[in-house]
Amino acid sequence: MTTTVAAPGTQIGRSAPRRDAHEKLRGQAQFVGDMLVPRMLYGKVLRSPIAHGRIVSIDTATAEKMPGVVCVLTGADLADIDPYYGHAIKDRPIVAIDKVRFHGEQVAAVAAETPAAAAAAVDAIVVEFEELPVVGDVATATAPGAPLVTEREIVPGLFHGLGELEPREGNVCYRYRLDKGELESVFARADVVVEGEYTFQSVYQYAMETHTVIAQYEGDQITLWATCQHPFLVRAEIADLFRVPVANVRVQVPYLGGGFGSKSYTKMEPLTVALARKAGRPVKIQNRVAESMVTTRRHNTSCRMRTAATSDGRLLAREVVALFDTGAYADNGPRVVATAGDAAPGPYRWTAYRVDASCVYTNLAPAGSYRAFGATHMQWIGESQVDEVARRCGLDPLEVRRQNLCVPGEEIRAGGKPLDADLVGDVEKVAAAVGWDDPKSPLVGRGVSVGLLAAGAHPVSSAVCRLEADGRVVVLVGTTEMGQGPRTAFAQIAAEELRIDADRVTVRGADTRFTPYDRSTGASRSTTIAGLAVQRAAADIRQQLERIAGTSDIGPDDYLALMRKHFGFAGGELIGRGEVAPVGTGSYAEGPVFWEVCVGAAEVEVDPETGVVRVRRTATCADVGRAINPQLVERQDEGATLQGLGNALFEEMVYEDGLLLNDTLLDYRIPSFDDLPEEMTCVIVENEDGPGPYGAKGCGEGALAAVPAAVVNALADAGVPMNELPLTPERVWRRIQELKEEGKWPQ
Amino acid sequence: VEIALSVNGAPVTRDVAPQELLLDFLRDSLGLTGAKKSCEVQVCGTCTVLVDGLPVSSCCFLAADADGREVRTIEGLAGRPEFERLEEAFTRHAGLQCGFCTPGMLLTVSALLESGELSSEDEIKRNLAGNICRCTGYRGILEAVEELAAAR
Numbered sequence: 001m002t003t004t005v006a007a008p009g010t011q012i013g014r015s016a017p018r019r020d021a022h023e024k025l026r027g028q029a030q031f032v033g034d035m036l037v038p039r040m041l042y043g044k045v046l047r048s049p050i051a052h053g054r055i056v057s058i059d060t061a062t063a064e065k066m067p068g069v070v071c072v073l074t075g076a077d078l079a080d081i082d083p084y085y086g087h088a089i090k091d092r093p094i095v096a097i098d099k100v101r102f103h104g105e106q107v108a109a110v111a112a113e114t115p116a117a118a119a120a121a122v123d124a125i126v127v128e129f130e131e132l133p134v135v136g137d138v139a140t141a142t143a144p145g146a147p148l149v150t151e152r153e154i155v156p157g158l159f160h161g162l163g164e165l166e167p168r169e170g171n172v173c174y175r176y177r178l179d180k181g182e183l184e185s186v187f188a189r190a191d192v193v194v195e196g197e198y199t200f201q202s203v204y205q206y207a208m209e210t211h212t213v214i215a216q217y218e219g220d221q222i223t224l225w226a227t228c229q230h231p232f233l234v235r236a237e238i239a240d241l242f243r244v245p246v247a248n249v250r251v252q253v254p255y256l257g258g259g260f261g262s263k264s265y266t267k268m269e270p271l272t273v274a275l276a277r278k279a280g281r282p283v284k285i286q287n288r289v290a291e292s293m294v295t296t297r298r299h300n301t302s303c304r305m306r307t308a309a310t311s312d313g314r315l316l317a318r319e320v321v322a323l324f325d326t327g328a329y330a331d332n333g334p335r336v337v338a339t340a341g342d343a344a345p346g347p348y349r350w351t352a353y354r355v356d357a358s359c360v361y362t363n364l365a366p367a368g369s370y371r372a373f374g375a376t377h378m379q380w381i382g383e384s385q386v387d388e389v390a391r392r393c394g395l396d397p398l399e400v401r402r403q404n405l406c407v408p409g410e411e412i413r414a415g416g417k418p419l420d421a422d423l424v425g426d427v428e429k430v431a432a433a434v435g436w437d438d439p440k441s442p443l444v445g446r447g448v449s450v451g452l453l454a455a456g457a458h459p460v461s462s463a464v465c466r467l468e469a470d471g472r473v474v475v476l477v478g479t480t481e482m483g484q485g486p487r488t489a490f491a492q493i494a495a496e497e498l499r500i501d502a503d504r505v506t507v508r509g510a511d512t513r514f515t516p517y518d519r520s521t522g523a524s525r526s527t528t529i530a531g532l533a534v535q536r537a538a539a540d541i542r543q544q545l546e547r548i549a550g551t552s553d554i555g556p557d558d559y560l561a562l563m564r565k566h567f568g569f570a571g572g573e574l575i576g577r578g579e580v581a582p583v584g585t586g587s588y589a590e591g592p593v594f595w596e597v598c599v600g601a602a603e604v605e606v607d608p609e610t611g612v613v614r615v616r617r618t619a620t621c622a623d624v625g626r627a628i629n630p631q632l633v634e635r636q637d638e639g640a641t642l643q644g645l646g647n648a649l650f651e652e653m654v655y656e657d658g659l660l661l662n663d664t665l666l667d668y669r670i671p672s673f674d675d676l677p678e679e680m681t682c683v684i685v686e687n688e689d690g691p692g693p694y695g696a697k698g699c700g701e702g703a704l705a706a707v708p709a710a711v712v713n714a715l716a717d718a719g720v721p722m723n724e725l726p727l728t729p730e731r732v733w734r735r736i737q738e739l740k741e742e743g744k745w746p747q
Numbered sequence: 748v749e750i751a752l753s754v755n756g757a758p759v760t761r762d763v764a765p766q767e768l769l770l771d772f773l774r775d776s777l778g779l780t781g782a783k784k785s786c787e788v789q790v791c792g793t794c795t796v797l798v799d800g801l802p803v804s805s806c807c808f809l810a811a812d813a814d815g816r817e818v819r820t821i822e823g824l825a826g827r828p829e830f831e832r833l834e835e836a837f838t839r840h841a842g843l844q845c846g847f848c849t850p851g852m853l854l855t856v857s858a859l860l861e862s863g864e865l866s867s868e869d870e871i872k873r874n875l876a877g878n879i880c881r882c883t884g885y886r887g888i889l890e891a892v893e894e895l896a897a898a899r
Binding site for chain 2: 034208256289
């Protein structure tokens with residue numbers, strides 16, 4: 001049998017078809033919700049109906065006696081372990097203990113033979129609460145004498161990655177500060193100062209597959225099938241909580257029905273394991289949408305920002321004070337806040353800036369990661385101030401950016417990675433794509449936006465390639481496939497190294513018992529970091545073959561003969577190993593691994609009678625260094641664009657006194673086919689300036705940060721500057737009425 | 748109640764609870780897990796199946812109401828000759844990512860291609876608005892469907 005030989009450079013840079021298309025199109029792809037485990041029970045969670053209160057009593061007696069019920073779990077069952085977890089701050093009990101801190105918090109859980117029996121038993125649990133004052137927003141939480149959401153001091157989690165954590169100050173659990181130059185004196189001599197107060201709403205990630213976990217606890221072995229993006233981090237937290245060796249915890253992740261950050265770190269896994277432990281049988285818990293909405297969400301934010309410039313449009317200084325509502329438990333809040341702090345100044349040549357970003361506890365559901373976190377929160381604010389500077393100076397916004405944007409090699413943050421992208425080139429390309437200089441009617445506006453997102457997370461990944469005795473290659477890597485396409489990209493990378501066709505490479509899913517360590521799937525890191533590990537693992541096989549041959553002059557057609565020579569029969573396999581570890585300490589301050597480019601443009605049309613904003617054109621820049629699979633790159637940007645339009649125009653979790661009012665898709669709207677812009681362009685830029693394989697760097701998040709900012713700027717260009725998202729017709733219409741009263745409309 | 752129906756061309760007779768949903772019946776009793784549960788309020792379209800050739804949200808459709816009718820799921824559609832064109836177009840245009848919405852999307856597309864209700868970009872955007880995809884941004888799906896409609 002001969003191997004299909006592929007010429008160098010032919011396996012990457014081409015739009016190979018998705019490796020999972022066949023299974024997924026035919027409905028054969030397995031998700032956790034499709035899986036059954038022998039003797040499996042169904043778990044159902046009793047969730048708090050109030051936002052803040054003391055648990056006076058829980059009566060489970062009736063529920064426990066109901067038909068089909070195996071057990072009921074409450075906080076009292078966790079006395080033998082330290083039940084607090086959280087990868088950043090260990091502030092969250094597996095199930096409520098003494099207090100509930102948000103509407104939807106887990107108060108008890110039932111394991112039963114059928115979902116219906118579990119649901120009926122949950123209804124039969126009687127809980128008496130004593131209500132406490134609700135800390136419903138960041139202003140209340142940071143006011144003097146505010147009630148405390150938690151009395152616990154900060155206990156660092158395993159993976160916050162932010163150096164030494166400071167003690168909690170009231171309800172503030174983390175603060176990130178940047179300070180450069182003499183801020184006050186620069187503001188004092190500025191010709192132009194733009195300032196404002198801004199609010200960004202809470203958003204639900206809506207991975208269409210809700211959080212679902214099957215857990216089995218036998219002896220000291222814990223097995224999980226879980227909708228988690230980071231199986232190795234979940235493994236570590238479960239081992240830590242239940243006091244078993246890391247290797248005794250097996251986390252398997254089949255296909256994920258979307259993630260977008262909502263399945264990052266640990267979510268429903270601890271509760272499911274605790275319930276399985278008590279039941280003595282495997283248990284499956286599958287959230288409903290309303291439950292996943294209170295499992296994690298995007299931080300709502302309030303921000304004060306001011307920007308100083310000269311009258312000829314030179315940007316001088318910026319000051320940012322931002323409060324991030326992380327809800328009752330920190331989740332990934334500290335990292336979100338640090339990333340937002342890094343994004344807040346924007347990639348300009350500042351004389352001075354000061355950033356003070358706080359992560360604040362409130363009685364809302366915990367907020368964590370959502371695609372392009374931090375950058376999405378800050379970019380629309382900072383970029384709207386840059387456009388306001390341009391307007392006041394009578395300059396083209398594109399010209400102000402050409403004048404002030406950093407160039408490759410310049411400092412972005414002291415001690416961190418210098419700029420590794422051509423931002424001026426990027427923004428010019430997206431501006432051209434929306435017809436920047438074309439004539440337009442007064443109700444049409446165009447805007448651009450530029451930003452950076454600290455990407456890559458902690459750069460630790462490993463991969464194993466197995467060259468089998470039939471000439472096929474299997475790649476084992478812990479990256480989870482949630483639609484972004486790593487199995488396809490990794491097959492292309494391994495094939496390129498071994499000069500075979502990508503069809504001959506199979507990439508397996510994450511199973512912590514067999515796949516080697518990968519820190520996480522998120523922060524646009526997989527192609528760059530796990531992909532580099534795959535490249536090294538495949539190159540390792542190639543080197544082994546060359547050693548066996550005694551020459552580097554071998555081709556894929558020689559592989560099988562060389563293996564037979566080495567093993568002396570028709571079996572055996574060559575195992576290639578690839579590892580990526582940090583250069584330097586890998587600390588947050590030295591990072592990021594790369595700056596993900598967030599550059600976009602939009603053209604909108606506003607209807608002043610109704611306040612409806614119609615997005616006609618969008619353009620985003622996928623500055624990816626090298627596109628391993630250009631089609632998948634474009635599709636990532638398009639998906640992020642639609643999510644960006646949802647974030648900008650209408651998606652909003654509405655809270656009143658800590659109660660979530662719109663917890664179904666009937667009243668929380670997700671972008672549909674109807675919301676597609678007339679034109680959506682993705683410009684791929686390949687400068688081979690990334691740290692990944694072949695100069696690649698990650699993508700897929702930047703567009704989500706860039707699009708809302710571009711839409712806000714386009715709307716301001718049409719005469720309606722906004723400082724509050726989302727841009728619902730009502731908000732826009734009210735703003736136009738204000739502008740009329742101020743004599744600024746029509747402009 | 749006892750129901751007798753056709754599922755993917757094969758006769759099925761079962762006793763179901765009056766309140767049992769078609770989605771749960773297909774997934775739990777028949778093991779047809781291609782239809783997915785998500786919003787449960789007939790908005791997202793992941794649970795779409797065809798009943799007598801028309802797309803319905805099986806999360807809001809009683810199994811008992813399927814009595815005497817023909818139900819087609821993705822497992823059935825995938826076995827039909829016309830499926831190859833769908834598969835080829837969706838694969839080539841990368842009209843899928845995580846794959847969770849994909850079965851429902853394909854069933855709606857197959858029914859509306861049949862009835863000729865996807866003949867322009869506007870019509871596609873309007874008539875597929877009942878199937879949400881959070882991943883793709885719809886562009887790849889739109890391209891695949893436009894090509895399929897043009898080839899008819």
